[in-house]
Amino acid sequence: MSRAVVQLQHITKTYDGLAAVDDLSLEVFAGEFLTLLGPSGCGKTTILRLIAGFEAPDRGDIRIDDVRVNALPPNRRDVNTVFQSYALFPHMNVFDNVAFGLKLKGLQRNAVAERVRDVLEMVQLGGMETRRVTQLSGGQQQRVAFARAVVNEPLVLLLDEPLSALDYRLRKEMQLELKRLHRQLGITFIFVTHDQEEAITMSDRIIVMNQGRVEQSGSPKQIYEEPANLFVARFVGEINTFDGSVEAAGADWLTVRIHGTDFRLVNKRGFRSGDPVKVLLRPEDLQIQKTEPADGKPSLAGAVEELIYKGSTVDVIVRLTDGKPVYVTEFFNENAAYIFYERGQKVWLRWIDRWEVVLPDA
Amino acid sequence: MRDRSLFRRLVIGVVFFWITVFVFFPNLLVVITSFLKRDPIRFVENAFTLESYVNLFDPVFFQIFIKSFKNALVATLVCLVMSYPFAYLLCRVPRRMRRYLLVLVIIPFWTSSLIRTYALVILLKGNGILNTLLLATGVIHQPLQILYTEGAVFCGLVYTLLPFMILPLYAAIEKLDPLLVEAAYDLGAGRVHVFTQVILPLTLPGIIAGCILVFLPALGLFYIPDLLGGAKSMLLGNFIRDQFLTARNWPFGAAASVILTMVMGVMLYAYYRSLKRFNASVME
């Protein structure tokens, strides 16, 4: 693994006695696109403010590029921020906004102008130098805010929900653009969002947070497919949770009874007979069968309750015989170009071996 | 619908009447008077003349004019320098405390400023409270001559006009988005640059408004130089007053007053224009 450019070591930050960040440690590696993902109020912004230097931790050390920076003011840290509300200087035009940091560094006028032009070109705002920032659209302001930060070539760029003020289409567009710029610039990005889909599409690595702590750190695939706990599983995408109990267990296998049916699953966490567990399945991992499986393998019986057409998919709500609703997503493809179920139709649910996640029932 | 338009007409009518009778006519009279001839007994003589305006070019008057401007300017600057940090801190203290502090700023308005000026006399005079206190504590050994000096006049002007500077500054600084200040630090600016390049330009409308609210009264307030500066301190305000009450030269007093009004008008217009430009650039 490459070098850690930012290290938070056992950071605690409290406001009025309440911990916004609670004994949190994390490392950010050079060049990566790291996303902090978590619900509102979990401390994401606080972490960025700690790294930027707007807040000081109550306990713990912050290191940037292997130097302890706890006491270093924001203007002396090699870090720049793209603020959620952009915070563009309203009394300056686009050029002066972007040039702000460079001028402070005492660069020559020509050099400043050249750098600003290049960066504006890069964010597709070429020729907009003299426009007032208040006359720009949301997307353009977003680009100026980005340009104003990256023009200083910081070691780390902090982005606090930079896309949340944009409409859906523009957001999608800017997601791709940010990815492109990240690759092009090679700067380390720490990106904050509470939108799991955004986190999954954009990141090299995601840190899922809750109440000031790290719940899980991993690649988008790991976070989605192997959630470390129920919080992560539920926060990152839709998921069905089944209560189960371990009937029998071996070193690498276990039998779990779910709604009266025994399933033989993989034992990844050393469960033992009698343990209560949660079996988690994503809607797209479940398969609907219209007839009772003849191969004798276990399945969950139920009836179709609702069909929700989503364009490229159909969401089916199946109510199990004991009353539990289960969400299933079916994709249209060549062998299912036409998905049709009747309400009330009897169906059987199963899934491909090993696609389930079994977690202790805490 | 009819009722409302009737009410509207009534309100506008009353305001219009008020302004006509109490603002427009008196000022018109002043303007007319300034073009008339002086008459020692009947105050004015019904004859058109530009004499009063010509007299304004008298070096004596010119000096009073300059000195008044200088004094008002200094008082304004002192107010500004004192108020800015105060208004800035006011925006940074917790909300509850802020309310109390604002009330403290406003309390002096509850008493007539004339009475407060007399209070200053009692404070500053030879055997006044300040001197007594300083003598008693042994800081000085004979009473200081504070009253009837330029210093006392400034003291009075600044004391009386300070709230007029603090309030617009407070309003402007409160509107300043703290994120903009953070953004400036984030981009590498130190305190000085943050102040000169972000805070100052964005609070400029408040600074200009405060300066006008202090400068204009400072030019015209006649009782403060009168009471605190004694006879030595002749400023525009008491000069005009004297023309009417002592020298009995109404046309000359009126002409000086017209000039003063015009200067103020020009400044207000400049403020209005600059504010419009500022808004056009800052607001959407």
Ligand SMILES: Nc1ncnc2c1ncn2[C@@H]1O[C@H](COP(=O)(O)OP(=O)(O)OP(=O)(O)O)[C@@H](O)[C@H]1O
């Ligand atoms: N300046 C402050 N004073 C008091 N409490 C604060 C302050 N800043 C943050 N907090 C509290 O700290 C906690 C974490 O806040 P933070 O802004 O970091 O959350 P967040 O994850 O960024 O949330 P969001 O997604 O809503 O932006 C919250 O409970 C918040 O109320």
Ligand SMILES: [Mg+2]
């Ligand atoms: Mg936040």
